[in-house]
Amino acid sequence: xxxxxxxxxxxxxxxxxxxxxxxxxxxxxxxxxxxxxxxxxxxxxxxxxxxxxxxxxxxxxxxxxxxxxxxxxxxxxxxxxxxxxxxxxxxxxxxxxxxxxxxxxxxxxxxxxxxxxxxxxxxxxxxxxxxxxxxxxxxxxxxxxxxxxxxxxxxxxxxxxxxxxxxxxxxxxxxxxxxxxxxxxxxxxxxxxxxxxxxxxxxxxx
Numbered sequence: 212x213x214x215x216x217x218x219x220x221x222x223x224x225x226x227x228x229x230x231x232x233x234x235x236x237x238x239x240x241x242x243x244x245x246x247x248x249x250x251x252x253x254x255x256x257x258x259x260x261x262x263x264x265x266x267x268x269x270x271x272x273x274x275x276x277x278x279x280x281x282x283x284x285x286x287x288x289x290x291x292x293x294x295x296x297x298x299x300x301x302x303x304x305x306x307x308x309x310x311x312x313x314x315x316x317x318x319x320x321x322x323x324x325x326x327x328x329x330x331x332x333x334x335x336x337x338x339x340x341x342x343x344x345x346x347x348x349x350x351x352x353x354x355x356x357x358x359x360x361x362x363x364x365x366x367x368x369x370x371x372x373x374x375x376x377x378x379x380x381x382x383x384x385x386x387x388x389x390x391x392x393x394x395x396x397x398x399x400x401x402x403x404x405x406x407x408x409x410x411x412x413x414x415x416x417x
Contacts, residue, residue: 233271236263237282244279245324249331254278280345283332286325287349290318291356298359304367308413311360312406315383319391320402326391354380365417374416382412 239261244252254275258265272278297314301307319326333350336342358376365372372379386408393401 229271233281234285236261236268236271237278237285239263240268240278241282241286241325241328244282245328248328249275249279249335276339276341279328279332280342283329284345284349286322287329287352290322291352293318294356295359298363301363301367304364307360307364307367308410311364311413312409315387315390315409316402316405319387319394319405323391323394326387327395330388330391350380353384357383361413361416364413368417370417372417379416382416383409386412 240257243257243260247256252275254268254272255265257263257275257278258268268278272281294314297307297310301310329349332342333346336346354376357380361372361374361376361379374382386405390401390405390408393404
C-alpha cells in the first residue's frame with residue numbers, strides 16, 4: 212500500500228466518523244424538534260435535551276437551519292424506503308390499495324410529531340429562503356415515492372395513470388396533512404378516513 216492510499220483511507224475514515232457523529236446528534240435532536248417545533252426550539256434547547264454541549268452542535272452543524280433540514284431529510288428518506296417496499300412487493304391491485312392505506316395510516320399514527328415537524332419546516336420555507344432548496348428536494352423525493360405507488364397500482368390494474376406525478380402528489384399530500392391535523396386534534400376517525408381516502412384516490416387516479 213502506498214502512502215497516498217493510506218492517506219486516502221485515513222481521510223475516508225475521518226469523513227465516515229464525522230458523518231456518523233452527525234447522524235447520532237441529529238437522531239438525538241429530532242424528538243426535541245418534533246415536540247417543540249422549529250420556532251420554539253433553539254440549539255441550546257437541543258443541546259440540553261440531547262446531552263450534548265452547544266459547542267459540539269456548532270462543530271457538526273453550522274446553525275439550527277442545517278440541523279433541522281438534516282434531521283428531516285434523514286427521517287423522510289427512511290419513510291420513502293419503507294413506502295417503496297409496498298410498491299415493490301405488491302402482487303395485485305387490491306392488495307396494493309389495502310397496503311398503501313395501511314402504510315400511510317401506520318406512519319401517521321406512529322410518527323405524527325415527526326410529520327408535523329416536516330410541515331413546520333415546509334411552512335418556514337415560505338418565509339426563510341435558507342430552507343427552500345432542501346424543502347424542494349424533500350418534496351421531490353416524496354412526489355417520486357407517491358408516483359411509484361400510482362404507477363404500480365396502474366400496472367397491476369392493467370391501466371395507465373390518469374394524472375400527472377405532480378397532481379398525484381398534491382392530492383395525497385393534502386389528504387395526509389388534513390388527516391394529520393385531525394389525528395393530532397384527537398379525531399378518532401382520522402386514521403380510518405385516511406385508509407379509505409387512500410383507496411379512493413388511488414382508484415380515481417388510475
